[in-house]
Amino acid sequence: MPAPVNLFKKALREETGLLTGLWVALANPHSAEICAGAGFDWILIDAEHGPNDIPLIAAQLAAVTRHPAHPVVRLPVGEPWMIKQALDIGAQTLMIPMVETAEQAKMLAKALRYPPFGIRGMGASLGRASDFGRVSDYADTANDEVCLIAQIESRLGVENAEAILATEGVDAVLIGPADLSADMGYRGKATVPEVMETVEALIGKIKASGKPAGIMTGDAEMIALARRAGVRFMANGTDTGLLARAAASMAAEMRNAGGAASAPAKGAGGYS
Numbered sequence: 001m002p003a004p005v006n007l008f009k010k011a012l013r014e015e016t017g018l019l020t021g022l023w024v025a026l027a028n029p030h031s032a033e034i035c036a037g038a039g040f041d042w043i044l045i046d047a048e049h050g051p052n053d054i055p056l057i058a059a060q061l062a063a064v065t066r067h068p069a070h071p072v073v074r075l076p077v078g079e080p081w082m083i084k085q086a087l088d089i090g091a092q093t094l095m096i097p098m099v100e101t102a103e104q105a106k107m108l109a110k111a112l113r114y115p116p117f118g119i120r121g122m123g124a125s126l127g128r129a130s131d132f133g134r135v136s137d138y139a140d141t142a143n144d145e146v147c148l149i150a151q152i153e154s155r156l157g158v159e160n161a162e163a164i165l166a167t168e169g170v171d172a173v174l175i176g177p178a179d180l181s182a183d184m185g186y187r188g189k190a191t192v193p194e195v196m197e198t199v200e201a202l203i204g205k206i207k208a209s210g211k212p213a214g215i216m217t218g219d220a221e222m223i224a225l226a227r228r229a230g231v232r233f234m235a236n237g238t239d240t241g242l243l244a245r246a247a248a249s250m251a252a253e254m255r256n257a258g259g260a261a262s263a264p265a266k267g268a269g270g271y272s
């Protein structure tokens with residue numbers, strides 16, 4: 001029995017529509033399962049900015065299996081030992097932040113794959129990836145079913161984009177406008193013309209390479225640009241932002257209903 005087919009990777013390769021996603025950073029299997037059942041094509045389990053560790057990520061991966069939303073796991077950094085652990089607990093698609101050079105991209109591509117192409121250590125029989133050894137052909141078939149999404153989100157990464165995209169084993173690139181704009185000197189201002197132009201040109205480079213482009217943005221202007229430019233996978237919000245905004249809205253409604261004079265909700269959790 002072979003490794004499970006990576007339906008997200010297959011869709012990126014074979015379909016043409018937009019795959020809609022949600023950033024999931026609450027680090028909780030219940031909320032991850034709620035989000036996975038909401039109708040998105042994928043969810044991003046964020047271990048870069050969410051308080052996620054390997055056991056928690058494993059619990060979330062198990063919690064979302066009944067829903068079609070594909071779980072993408074973002075690691076804090078692209079370290080082979082972290083990649084090995086994430087794959088062995090069953091993540092099939094990994095997003096690695098701040099990829100800036102072809103050398104880094106090549107190292108990451110190898111870390112996701114078994115020898116002879118890669119350096120992934122043998123041991124998945126201990127983990128969810130192989131259903132604890134019950135997927136007998138896992139090691140022989142896993143390399144084709146893992147998916148590496150490199151994040152380009154800095155000036156250096158943009159400068160090296162073609163070389164990163166040309167790296168064998170990089171399956172997709174997701175643009176991070178928040179970090180990219182900060183690196184460009186526009187922290188918190190991702191929709192200034194210089195950043196928008198950089199993002200549009202980068203989407204063009206990714207598409208020209210034949211690989212799918214993705215983006216995470218909550219800015220209406222950036223969303224419109226991304227849709228116009230033809231990104232293939234996009235997230236426009238987070239579970240934390242949805243919860244914070246909905247809770248603040250209900251609190252305000254209840255206060256207003258009560259007629260009590262009270263200060264408006266401060267800092268209603270928006271997209272961050």
Ligand SMILES: O=C(O)C(=O)C[C@H](O)[C@@H](O)CO
Pocket residue numbers: 023049151153175176177178179180216238272
């Ligand atoms: O740089 C970006 O943009 C991202 O990588 C997304 C951020 O991590 C964060 O804004 C997600 O909410």
